[in-house]
Amino acid sequence: MTRPQDDDGPARTTPGGRATAPPRVLPVGPDALLVELDDADATAAFHTELLRRRAAAELPPVAEIVPAARTVLLDGVADPRALAEELSGWRPPPPARHGGEVVTVPVRYDGPDLAEVAGLWGVTAGEVARIHGATEFRVAFSGFAPGFGYLTGLPARYHVPRRAVPRSAVPAGAVALAGPYTGVYPRSSPGGWQLIGRTDAQLWDPAREPAALLAPGTRVRFAIEESR
Structure with a gap:
């Protein structure tokens, strides 16, 4: 997977030609964030990138990552404000259809x-x-x-x-x-x-x-x- 852009500019286009809007990152209580995305494909891409970065120790400590239809909840975040700024610039492409178990x-x-x-x-x-x-x-x-x-x-x-x-x-x-x-x-x-x-x-x-x-x-x- 190619690395996402690290800015919060306008919508980008994936390699398949689909425009992706910036994610909306909202605080949920003192140590959680809710990331809102446009559709299931964008949510799957975001969730996949979160797991990839956590496995590679590239993500700050997060206790739980919970995907839904158009949101991803991150619970137990050590520094919610800093992570929110980082996540708002992510533009991961759709996950590969033929990778994984x-x-x-x-x-x-x-x-x-x-x-x-x-x-x-x-x-x-x-x-x-x-x-x-x-x-x-x-x-x-x-x-x-x-x-x-x-x-x-x-x-x-x-x-x-x-x-x-x-x-x-x-x-x-x-x-x-x-x-x-x-x-x-x-x-x-x-x-x-x-x-x-x-x-x-x-x-x-x-x-x-x-x-x-x-x-x-x-x-x-x-x-x-x-x-x-």
């Missing part, structure tokens, strides 16, 4: 909303499985429940709305779509995402290190598995 999740594409998603996409149910299985995803951030990752990667034409009426119980291992995200429910819970398949992979295991199978920044592929 890959986790493969086997999926049986037989979810109750598969036909509805196929209709929204204008394809057959089998094509939904093929398209989804051929896509490389990246975990943008985690939330909702321990081990639940919000995965990006599907082109905009395949984004789908949430269900009009959420289900009171979605089974553990359900593979689902909502808006630009793919997710896998780590445990049974209510949910309004479109269910297209299921997996036996264990998304959250407190006895495992790390406990979450899908951590922010992880590359993910879904492998088509025959329904039983």
Whole structure:
């Protein structure tokens, strides 16, 4: 990854041609900062650069780095004012699509909303499985429940709305779509995402290190598995 510019001038353009606006860095209490960014791609790039610099001992001491859809929270900052000035000049390019660990999740594409998603996409149910299985995803951030990752990667034409009426119980291992995200429910819970398949992979295991199978920044592929 190329190093970002160290000034807070006007928006820059990434190598792919996308303009990036300066991040907005806000104080949160006495020792935390909230970095606001324009979209999920910019947030992923910023989070990746934070992790890279911390691993290289190029970042001042920070206890926690927590990404979300369009923000990154830095908690336990030793010198918030100095770090805020530094972060406001960062312009990291998008993270490389083909770098880092890959986790493969086997999926049986037989979810109750598969036909509805196929209709929204204008394809057959089998094509939904093929398209989804051929896509490389990246975990943008985690939330909702321990081990639940919000995965990006599907082109905009395949984004789908949430269900009009959420289900009171979605089974553990359900593979689902909502808006630009793919997710896998780590445990049974209510949910309004479109269910297209299921997996036996264990998304959250407190006895495992790390406990979450899908951590922010992880590359993910879904492998088509025959329904039983």
